[in-house]
Amino acid sequence: MTTPTAKAGTTENLLDDQIEPFLKHLRAAGYAQRTLRKKRTVARAFARWTRRRQIAIDDLNDGHIAAFVARSPRNRKAHVKVERAVLQFWFEYLRGYAGLQPPPAQHCVSAAETLLQNYKDYLRKDRGLTENSVLVYGPFIRDFLTAQTTQTGVSPEFDTLTIRNFIVEHTADRSSEYARLLCTALRSFFRFLVLCGQTSRDLSNAVPMFRKYRQSVPPAFLSPSEVEQVLATTGSTLSGRRDHAILLLLARLGLRGGEVVTLELDDIRWRAGEIVVRGKGRMVDHLPLLSDVGEALALYIRKDRGVSASRRVFLRIWAPRNGLTGPAAVGHIVRRALAQAGVRRSGRGASHLFRHGLATKMIRHGASISEIAEVLRHRSQNTTAIYAQVSFEALREVALPWPATGGAR
Secondary structure, eight states: OOOOOOOSSBSIIIIIHHHHHHHHHHHHTTOOHHHHHHHHHHHHHHHHHHHHTTOBGGGOOHHHHHHHHTSOTTSOHHHHHHHHHHHHHHHHHHHHHSOOOOOOOOSOOOHHHHHHHHHHHIIIIISOOOHHHHHHHHHHHHHHHHHHHHHHSSSOOOOHHHHHHHHHHHHTTOOHHHHHHHHHHHHHHHHHHHHTTSOSSOGGGGSOOOOOOTTSSOOOOOOHHHHHHHHTTOOSSHHHHHHHHHHHHHHHHOOOHHHHHTOBGGGEETTTTEEEEEOGGGOEEEEEOOHHHHHHHHHHIIIIIOOOSOOBSSBOSSSSOOBOOSHHHHHHHHHHHHHHHTOOOOSSOTTHHHHHHHHHHHHHTTOOHHHHHHHHTOSOHHHHGGGGGGOHHHHHHHOOOOSSTTOOO
16 A cells, blocks of 8 residues: 655645544544544544644644643543544654654753663563563563662662662552562662662662572462363353454463463474473473364364464454453453453463463372473473462372371371
8 A cells, every 4th residue: 555655834734634544544543434434523623723723744742742632631641641642643643654753852861761671672682581570570670770869869879778769669558469570670780880880889789688488388379170160151252252362372271471472473383283482581392282172273263363464362352453462452352251260360470370280180089299380381390399289189198197196187
């Protein structure tokens, strides 16, 4: 499709002529006709607004979006939110397809922002962390750098007193898990500063250790009957068949939520009967394509997935038909399936319930820790050792009798 290029001058040449190409672009992405009508209404209203104010194309920027949505204080918040989203999406299209110039680059990027970006690049490229892990570490370091820059007004400088004060202030009334993640991120950041030559002093030792008692409680898991109960509730609709295939990957192969999200069409080796899984730490593993998993995947891909430029196996139900956004999307699918099946489980990591259930089933059927570690693709068997706690029958056999009358025998 040849798209007209935006011309300098008035906005009339750009906006009025680009509304229909924009809608055609959205239609190809799978948007419903009803949604397109709403977007057309917003686009036309914005075009009229810019003409009345005689805003030139060279001056058109994101600030005009804010001014447009704020034009009437009586508009409901939901309506304002829709208008802003439509116009931001339209501007992205115009910059990508119609030659609208992006806003001028910010040349005065602070030293703190540069340092944060370099740190995140280090986590991705040198440490091999997944994007989800980068999203966990990044905000902690941004808060730390922002706090130091705000206090000093210049590029941040660090010492042990600064670190201690920041940790004390930001861990007050917070959970132990939050404190642990904050300190882990800070230690990682200070090691990065030494490696990149930013400082010659390793301040990671100034960050306190938060003890986390491993294997203190058995992991939450789904029993085999609960797994089958949850699987039985999906599969009869477009979203149901997609969710059924996802749940089978979790239950039968023990995949993590992030591994399901990043699975691509080329990773399914139909003739070889295997699936290529790209796991944590850039690990690549080949797992067998079980018959029920393969049937569910083939049914979803043939019948419901549809055409998309994305190579991801699992796509969003609603437009744009791109791949799932991240592990949280898989967690939402799992929680919805649990609710439909009437299965109640609390705690974090909903998708891991199936993974824990698979390990529990294996250990109760006599599998060794090393065998479970191989199936779950753990790099250390210490990680797998937690599943030894769920073999309650075996634990009862080795439990000593209570040293009192009427104790266990």
